[in-house]
Amino acid sequence: MRAFASLEPQPLDVELRSLPRPSALARELDVKPKRAALAAEALGLDTVGDLIEHFPRDHADRREAAEIANLAAGEDVTVIAQVKRISSRRARGRLTLQEATVVDQTGPMKAVWFNQPWLVDKLPAGTSVVLHGRYNGPRRGLTVKDHEIAPDATSAHSTGVVPVYRATEHLGSNRIRELVWNARDAIRDVVEPLPAWLRLAEKLPDRQAAVDAIHFPEDEDEEPAARRRLAFEELFLFELSVAARRRARDEGLTAPALEATGRLVDGWQAALPFVLTGDQRAATAAIDADIATERPMQRLLMGEVGSGKTVVALHAMLRAAENDRQAVLMAPTETLAEQHLATLDRLLGGHVPIALLTGSTPATRRREIHERLATGELALVVGTHALIEPAVGFRDLALVVVDEQHRFGVRQRAALEDKAPEGLVPHVLHMTATPIPRTLQRTVYGDLDVTALRELPAGRQPIETHVVDGARARTRAYEKAREEIAAGRQVFVVCPLVEESEALQAKAATREAEELQQGEFREQRVALIHGQMSSKDKHEAMRRFAERDADVLVATSVIEVGIDVPNASVMIIEAAERYGISQLHQLRGRIGRGEHRSLCILFGDPGLPRLKALADNRDGFELAAIDLDIRGAGDVLGTRQHGMPIFRVARLPEDDELLERAHSRAEELLDRDPRLDAPEHALLREAAAASELIPA
Ligand code: ADP
Ligand code: MG
Helix, strand or coil, rough: CCCCCCCCCCCCCCCCCCCCCCCCCHECCCCCCHHHHHHHHCCCCEEHHHHCCCCCCCCCCCCCCCCCHHCCEHHHHHHEEEEEEEEEEECCCCCEEEEEEEEECCEEEEEEEEEECCHHHCCCCCEEEEEEECCCCCCCCCCEEEEEEEECCCCCCCCCCCEEEECCCCCHHHHHHHHHHHHHHHHHHHCCCCHHHHHHCCCCHHHHHHHHHHHHHCCCCHHHHHHHHHHHHHHHHHHHHHHHHHHHHCCCCCCCCCCEEEEECHHHHHHHHCCCCCCEEEEEEEEHHHHHHCCCCEEEECCCCCCHHHHHHHHHHHHHHHCCCCEEEECCCCCHHHHHHHHHHHCCCCCEEEEECCCCHHHHHHHHHHHHHCCCCCCEEEEEEHHCCCCCCCCCCEEEEEEEHHHHHHHHHHHHCCCCCCCCCEEEEEECCCCCCHHHHHHHCCCEEEEEEEECCCCCCEEEEECCCCCHHHHHHHHHHHHHCCCEEEEEEEEECCCCCCHHHHHHHHHHCCCCCCCCCCCCEEEEHHHHHCCHHHHHHHHHHHCCCEEEEECHHHHHCCCCCCCCCEEEEECCCHCCCHHHHHHHHCCCCCCCCEEEECCCCCHHHHHHHHHHCCCHHHHHHHHHHHHHHHHHHHHHHHHCCCCCCCCCCCCCHHHHHHHHHHHHHHHHHCCCCCCCHHHHHHHHHCCCCCCC
């Protein structure tokens, strides 16, 4: 019998408990022995409440144990057996493998664990075990996800549908399960943050019932319903904080309304050597609509390298100039700032002056730029962090473009935005070349309006991509590269990524360049660029390559950003498996930019799904979605770096629909009760404030 309210939504009894008593959840968790207590601490389990909130990562269906002789490959199974032998060995790298032979009355089977060498002592020959996991056939055996020693068939929490917890060596899943089981009464004190109207509208069980059911579901349907409720709550609290933050930001803030006079933009557009793509037109229209009002724009322009973001940014910047105001573009590195300036200069064709301000701008030049910005004589400026120095003042800053915003701190962006005239904030356009699948955009950029440029500008050349392996393929690749050079083209060679240190990577690149110059490319001119070179040397290398003083550019991933050499038509990437999908895609975006068909050769295992995906796809958004499938959201986004919230229960993109619902409910709630002042929202306000979903 369930001890708590049923899973059916119930009208909430809004009256709070009249007699305050200490919550059982606040009790310190008592775990023995000492090392188990330490393990609990390491898992963040200090109180009974922490334990109750330590939700299972999975559930195992233990209702039926299978017989070894009857197992079919590919099935998730539970087997009750006895250990005959067990041993541990090193597999690849830091990976260790524990293999046991276990038997039941129908025969023997191999069982395998990873990275749990202590099991050799924990499960000596003769131990009876319940094993749960995936059976992969007689040769590979059972990959064990969860096991339990000498099961007590009568204990209610180890049979049936049982929870599987995130655990450690000295505090296993089963022990955690036992602790939660013993603390089950404390679930009574779990607080319900969701108001009754919301639970009724969304048909959600109350929190106590959900928490109880996620630990100890009584049948198959309970667990998903409980999980859905807890996932919704988590997403809702997230959406609520984001929406509240956005409202607070917009409240009382005024940006200058920028009228589309056309004085500069019209002539400039007519003079462009190309027409805007449909996506670019949609983006400029959205921006025009944003900046025409006093509500400060906060828009993200997302599009892979070469999708034409800079053109769109310039359109917006010119709108500021049209209104006799100023605009700045801030990039995270000098190289990027210089690249932007080059593109902008080319696009502007001398129509409007623009200056570059970085850490390397000489003092006299810098003072001159400061002066011209202060008087307003200079309407447009591109730069790095140098733009946020106190010495930089504007007469009338109206628009800020921030490239790769995740590489700037909140404070740095704020410092730039503070340079608008007293009482005003600028419109802000963020740009990123990291395509994020639509399903994740809201969680990552919840408080921005997102516009994507998917359509590549006309004139992009096809890039044939091959994944190859072995000496013969390598020889052929260099041959092909030499043929292209003979035909007047140029070649990138990208060195393996060395995560440990940039210095090592630079060294490897230097050696690679020397070897190629003396070997495969002895008749060609080889240049080198890596992250440890001085910016002067980098410049020189880029100049040589851009001006065709070099045929081959050996590079580390520094070329991921920056270089634009339309004559380069071949890219060879060494040890491609060390790079992620999006990095490889960005690298590859350096070719196929001119009038020549291009070729990208990835040295790596052709069987790797990641590399295969690259060979088969050119669309960055498509690749991002594949990447997400292969690796999961946290990894794809580098989580913290992108400010990606860390959800405990919700999973994206699977819970995307729930996220949409949570979003509209959060907006609805804030429309009704903007500050969550209503008594029925007090607990919600507390929960939202306490939620640590949004990294600072
Ligand atoms: P991003 O900033 O997204 O990397 P850019 O704006 O720098 O892309 O554009 C890359 C190149 O493509 C530039 O040389 C630019 O002039 C050119 N380009 C941009 N839009 C178009 C278009 N609609 N048609 C043809 N070429 C374009
Ligand atoms: Mg660009």
